[in-house]
Each structure stands twice: as C-alpha cells, then as structure tokens.
Amino acid sequence: MRAARTAFVVLGALLVAVGAAALVVGVPVGQWPAILVWLVAAVLLHDAVFAPLVLIGTRLLRRTGARTSWARLAIVQVALVVGAALSLVAFPGIRAQELGARNPSVLVFPYALHLALLWGGIAVVTAAAVLLTRPRRRLVGDASR
Template identity: 80%
Template sequence: MRAARIALVVLGGLLLVVAAVALVAGVPARQWAGILLWLASAVVLHDAVFAPLVLVGTRILRRFGARTSWAGLAVVQVALVVGAALTLVAFPGIRAQALGARNPSVLVFPYALHLALLWGGIAVVTAAAVLLLGARRRRADGGRGA
C-alpha cells in the first residue's frame, strides 16, 4: 500500500510539472491571472458548495441504511456525486443558452435536455444497481437461513 501511495504522489507531482510547463509554454503571461482566478474559484466552489452538499446527502442517505445495504448506499452516493459534477460542467452551457449567444452556431446542443437525459440515465443505472445488490443480498441471506 505504501508503494502505491508513493507512486501516486510521484505521478501527481509529474503531472503538476507537465501542467506548469504547458501553462508557461502555451499560455500568454497576461492570461495567467485569469487562469489562477478560475482555479481558485474552482477550489472555493468545491469546498463551499460541492463538499457540503455531498456531506448533507450522505447524512440523509445513511438514515435509510436500515433498509438498504452499505453497498447500495455507496452506489447512490457515487451516482449523486457524478450527477452533481456533470451538472457543474453543463451549467455554463445552459446559462449561456438562456442568456442568448451572439453567435448561434456556438451553442448548438440542447444542454438542459442533455443534462436531464444524463440524470435520467444515472437514475436508471443506479436503481438497477441497487436492485441487483438487494437481490444478491436477499439470495445470500436466504441461502444461509435454509
């Protein structure tokens, strides 16, 4: 386990170096402040909005722990985190379409519809996974009791 952690830290450090070199080589210096502001905003958004919502969602889901296995709760938590991340990615496109683009060829997709379809797909896959885990759990419990 220790070797894997060291390897991941080294890999992360190498990726940071590659990103820094790419930033310095490929982005004009006048844009660095904007990029740093964007990165700082992403950290603040994550820590002030995304992480607390995940925490609250986890607390709510754990109240249903008596009816659902921990594996089922984990599947639901992952689905919510993935859905929230996709929503954050799609939000700028949805907002830009709502405001109206100067060039209509820039925002060509129905981003809100695509986001709704993604959430629907996440819900279907999550429900199927939770049902399969529940059936497997019932089968395993039934096998021991017989």
C-alpha cells in the same frame, strides 16, 4: 501501499509540471490573473458548497442504513456524485447558451436537455442496480438449502 502512494504522488507532481509548462508556453501572461481567479473560485466552490453538500447527503443516506444495505447506499452515493460531476461539466455550456454566443457554431448542442437525459439515465441505472441488490428471501420449504 507505500509504493503505490509514492507512485501517485510522483504522477501527480509530473502532471502539475506538465500543466505549468503548458500554461507558460501556451497562455499569454495577460490571461494568467483570470486563470488564477478561476482556480481560486473552483477551490472555494468545492470547499464551501460541494463538500458540505456531499457530507450532508452522505449523513442523510447513512441514516437510512438501518433500513437498507450498505451496497444500496453506495450505489446511490455513486450515482449522486456522478450526476453532480456531470452537472458541473454541463453548467458552463448551459450558462453560455443562456447568455448567447457570438459564434453560433460554438454551442451546437442542447446542453440542458442532454443533462436532463443523463440524470434520467443515471436514475434508471441506479434503480436497476438497487433492485438487483435486493436481498433474496428463502422459502421455508426451499429444497435448495
């Protein structure tokens, strides 16, 4: 376990170094303050909004644990986290379309519709997975025992 953890720390440090090098080489110095603001806002948004929402959602789901299996709870949690991540990725495109782009060829997809379709797909796949994890009941006179 220690070797895997060390490997991940080294890999993370290498990725940070590559990102820093790309910043220094590819981004004009005048844009660095805006990038810093964006990074700080992302950390604050995560720590002040998304992490508490995930905690509250997890607590609410766990309260239903007496009535359903842990596997079903895990399926629903994964679906919610994936949906939230996709929403975060889609939100800038949706917002930019609301504001209007100077170049109409930049925002060519209906991002809000695509996000709604993704949530629908997540709901269908989640429902199917939950139904597949339904406990099987044995009949009293079942000969397959």
